[in-house]
Amino acid sequence: MHRLAGDTGVLDVNSVYAYVLWCHDFPSTSVVAEVDGELAGFVTGYRRPADPSVLMVWQVAVDDRLRGRGVAARMLNHLLDGVAPGGASRLHTTISPDNTASQALFAAVAKQRGLTLSRRPLFAATDLGDGHEPEDLYILEP
Numbered sequence: 001m002h003r004l005a006g007d008t009g010v011l012d013v014n015s016v017y018a019y020v021l022w023c024h025d026f027p028s029t030s031v032v033a034e035v036d037g038e039l040a041g042f043v044t045g046y047r048r049p050a051d052p053s054v055l056m057v058w059q060v061a062v063d064d065r066l067r068g069r070g071v072a073a074r075m076l077n078h079l080l081d082g083v084a085p086g087g088a089s090r091l092h093t094t095i096s097p098d099n100t101a102s103q104a105l106f107a108a109v110a111k112q113r114g115l116t117l118s119r120r121p122l123f124a125a126t127d128l129g130d131g132h133e134p135e136d137l138y139i140l141e142p
């Protein structure tokens with residue numbers, strides 16, 4: 001996951017320890033996809049402690065050789081199917097304004113599941129430092 005995050009060239013790369021700890025503590029809201037035994041993609045997420053009806057998706061990455069085949073959408077649908085019985089019916093994520101692939105991904109998942117999609121500013125560039133893009137909050141909900 002650490003390697004794949006770095007290979008995307010656009011995701012913030014967290015430490016190996018951060019990914020290991022994440023999977024240890026949030027296994028039901030995170031997933032990896034494998035193709036022929038090799039890592040093809042991952043999603044990290046959590047249910048918001050202040051509002052467990054929300055699945056907060058943090059990072060989504062797919063190996064660039066395997067993009068455009070529905071891997072990311074399938075991982076997100078897998079997570080949404082998994083949290084629905086526990087009462088989580090909404091998805092939140094943040095996306096930078098220039099990430100059209102990610103915007104298209106979440107728009108497609110909203111359409112597939114009949115969810116409405118809305119967006120509002122969340123974090124300004126100055127909140128995130130290091131020349132980071134701002135991050136808008138995307139909300140998918142019934």
Ligand SMILES: CC(C)(COP(=O)(O)OP(=O)(O)OC[C@H]1O[C@@H](n2cnc3c(N)ncnc32)[C@H](O)[C@@H]1OP(=O)(O)O)[C@@H](O)C(=O)NCCC(=O)NCCS
Pocket residue numbers: 008010011058059060061062063066067068069070071072073074099100101102104105106108
């Ligand atoms: C964003 C990302 C995860 C998409 O993965 P993917 O497996 O290629 O996406 P999917 O094949 O599941 O596509 C899902 C939908 O998004 C659309 N989409 C995906 N990439 C797109 C692109 N570059 N341009 C336009 N639409 C795109 C697909 O057409 C599809 O829509 P459809 O069902 O209406 O045809 C992948 O491009 C990636 O890893 N990017 C780098 C990391 C990143 O930006 N992550 C997101 C921010 S956390």
